[in-house]
Amino acid sequence: MSSNTSLPLIPSPVASDAAVVVGLSGGLDSTVLLHRLHREMPRLRALHVHHGLHPEADVWAEHCVASCAELDVPLRVARVEVDHASGLGLEGAARDARHAVFKSELRDGEVLALAHHRDDQAETFLLRALRASGNDGLSAMRAWREYATGWLWRPLLDTSRADIREYACMHGLRWIEDPSNASSTQDRNFLRNEVMPLLRQRWPQASAAFARSAQLAAETMDRAADGIRIALRACRRDDGDLDVTTLHRLPADLRADVVRLWVADARLPPLPGSGITTLEHELLPARRDAQAEYRWQQARIVRWRDRLHAEGLHPALDADFHAEWNGRDPLSLPDGTRLQLHGAEEFDRTVQVRARHGGERIHLPNRDHSHSLKHALQQADIPPWLRERLPLLMDGDEVLAAGPLHSARLHDWLIDRHARLDWQLA
Numbered sequence: 001m002s003s004n005t006s007l008p009l010i011p012s013p014v015a016s017d018a019a020v021v022v023g024l025s026g027g028l029d030s031t032v033l034l035h036r037l038h039r040e041m042p043r044l045r046a047l048h049v050h051h052g053l054h055p056e057a058d059v060w061a062e063h064c065v066a067s068c069a070e071l072d073v074p075l076r077v078a079r080v081e082v083d084h085a086s087g088l089g090l091e092g093a094a095r096d097a098r099h100a101v102f103k104s105e106l107r108d109g110e111v112l113a114l115a116h117h118r119d120d121q122a123e124t125f126l127l128r129a130l131r132a133s134g135n136d137g138l139s140a141m142r143a144w145r146e147y148a149t150g151w152l153w154r155p156l157l158d159t160s161r162a163d164i165r166e167y168a169c170m171h172g173l174r175w176i177e178d179p180s181n182a183s184s185t186q187d188r189n190f191l192r193n194e195v196m197p198l199l200r201q202r203w204p205q206a207s208a209a210f211a212r213s214a215q216l217a218a219e220t221m222d223r224a225a226d227g228i229r230i231a232l233r234a235c236r237r238d239d240g241d242l243d244v245t246t247l248h249r250l251p252a253d254l255r256a257d258v259v260r261l262w263v264a265d266a267r268l269p270p271l272p273g274s275g276i277t278t279l280e281h282e283l284l285p286a287r288r289d290a291q292a293e294y295r296w297q298q299a300r301i302v303r304w305r306d307r308l309h310a311e312g313l314h315p316a317l318d319a320d321f322h323a324e325w326n327g328r329d330p331l332s333l334p335d336g337t338r339l340q341l342h343g344a345e346e347f348d349r350t351v352q353v354r355a356r357h358g359g360e361r362i363h364l365p366n367r368d369h370s371h372s373l374k375h376a377l378q379q380a381d382i383p384p385w386l387r388e389r390l391p392l393l394m395d396g397d398e399v400l401a402a403g404p405l406h407s408a409r410l411h412d413w414l415i416d417r418h419a420r421l422d423w424q425l426a
């Protein structure tokens with residue numbers, strides 16, 4: 001450590017008098033970060049997300065209250081419900097919930113400071129390398145990047161875990177040990193508890209070396225970014241999807257970089273090596289009418305017609321979901337979809353919103369007979385990733401709408417009133 005009492009900080013991305021919010025878990029790293037920042041940052045506050053998952057969760061929150069009171073730093077404790085059925089695993093769901101809170105709590109221009117350090121960086125680098133990531137993934141975590149309407153800053157990213165611990169002891173700080181860190185079931189804990197100690201026996205600087213490689217990958221990525229971005233611009237359609245024919249014309253190396261940058265722009269996790277292989281061997285050569293996809297870490301790329309589409313996986317609307325709606329106020333569904341009626345006060349009578357069950361029929365405008373909804377959606381060129389998750393607007397057994405597709409009755413009703421029905425999918 002450079003001095004016994006001070007830890008060097010990576011400079012903040014914005015002016016030193018910017019408002020900073022420390023993400024405070026109550027563990028060693030963020031307790032040290034809070035202590036280290038409190039004298040330096042005149043506008044500092046802390047945010048603790050109470051996940052309510054652990055029997056000791058209240059103790060962690062109380063510890064954060066006490067640490068902040070001691071330093072006279074304002075603290076907000078935000079409680080969240082973690083979605084156990086999200087398919088992300090409990091850790092992943094808690095992380096998602098935490099970031100949702102960070103984003104909603106952050107005010108314009110505020111900087112969120114997280115206590116990731118050099119050993120975290122080394123672990124992230126190794127985890128990405130084990131998924132055969134390219135430079136985007138190997139860049140691991142950035143010391144700062146734009147985040148929500150402000151910034152995310154990792155001031156301790158160049159600092160080792162040992163130095164953080166030494167600082168805490170030196171200043172008599174108290175923190176809470178997370179008991180789940182001791183179990184090596186999780187990949188990251190396995191690296192931390194079993195692999196890294198072994199590597200350090202032979203290469204004492206192993207963590208620093210991996211973190212340095214991450215930084216070199218980030219620099220390579222940044223240098224090449226301009227050329228890749230120009231190629232990406234040529235391949236990207238107005239709706240954000242990639243045009244397969246244009247993409248195919250690029251040399252394979254550049255194509256891989258373009259797809260990785262496109263994925264990064266969509267704020268999805270870095271594409272593993274197997275993603276590029278699947279792209280080359282399955283998605284690009286797929287028949288135009290086939291529907292091929294590649295999934296990784298709660299994200300997917302779908303090939304449909306001449307397009308590649310990338311998105312985070314959305315929890316599907318429950319098959320039993322059912323809501324009554326009079327159209328007066330916007331309706332938010334549990335999967336994040338939002339429905340809004342514009343230009344009319346409300347429907348003549350309450351309608352229902354539910355998931356598709358299959359086998360439904362719809363009577364379209366200017367047609368004599370009803371049609372299978374499945375075929376009607378295909379005919380309307382609605383992409384499969386939307387088709388899968390469009391909820392239905394029903395009047396009893398009659399389908400009034402499936403997303404942008406309207407029945408003759410709803411169509412006439414909206415025209416009469418110069419009204420409009422909007423669906424926003426999350």
Ligand SMILES: Nc1ncnc2c1ncn2[C@@H]1O[C@H](COP(=O)(O)OP(=O)(O)OP(=O)(O)O)[C@@H](O)[C@H]1O
Nearest residue numbers: 023024025029030047048049050095113114115116
């Ligand atoms: N419950 C919490 N409330 C507020 N901030 C938290 C909380 N948990 C973690 N943080 C902040 O996030 C940082 C990273 O924590 P942790 O490594 O557990 O999270 P993560 O988001 O899963 O990280 P990773 O990106 O390494 O997977 C902590 O150092 C702390 O600053």
